[in-house]
Amino acid sequence: MAERPTILVVDDDPHLRDIVRFALEQGGFRVEEAADGQAAVDHVRRAPPALIVLDIMMPEMDGLEVCRAVRRSHELPIVFLSSRDDEVDRILGLELGGDDYLTKPFSPRELVARVKAVLRRARPTPKAPTDVRPSLSRGPLKLDEELFRAWWSEKEVVLTVTEFHLLAALLRVPGKVFTRDEMMTRVYDDGVVSERTIDSHVRRVRQKFAAVGGEVIETVHGLGYRLALS
Secondary structure, three states, X not given: OOOOXXXXXEOXXXXXXXXXXXXXXXXXXXXXXXXXXXXXXXXXHHOOOOEEEEEOOOOOOOHHXXXXXXXXXXXXXXXXXXXXXXXXXXXXXXXXXXXXXXXXXXXXXXXXXXXXXXXXXXXXXXXXXXXXXOEEEEOOEEXXXXXXXXXXXXXXXXXXXXXXXXXXXXXXXXXXOEOHHHHHHHHOOOOOOOHHXXXXXXXXXXXXXHOOOOOOEEEEOOOEEEEOOO
């Protein structure tokens, strides 16, 4: 029997942690808990989980600070929780590297569905044995679909799994303009995110490649996005 993925639930509310734990365990996951931000960071350093369910509004070290700390050394998926439907929190959380966002109160079933969807995107699709590693490339841009790694002119660019899927979708059909709805369908198989989520991931991909002198995504105003190397 395959080992169950471990989810780290980070929230200062013990009642909410109990609700999330029960829902995730019923969904087939192992669950670890952290009652504050520093405990979460320490846990990730000791034993990185498959995914973090991370509350934003916590005293002392909030969820955004935890995300920054985790992202310094790990690209593991993060699903944010917030007690406020605050667009600033949502966009900032996604720009820091979050993979999804839920506002309290939320349906435990929806949380489990989103966790499963994020993990599906994070797992490479099994491939037949081959001597040639599957890859996508155009000009100075290269993506390794087996190892989820990206390069620009031989300089590696570290992407989250969601960012990788987004860029790979554009690279598979260079020249095509993708609407935001099309991007959501290709990157998020459950279709539960907003257009602003796609915009946030595009912004992060652009920033990461700009840091090494690359330009990979072009905005087609009024339509959507396409690969800048068409």
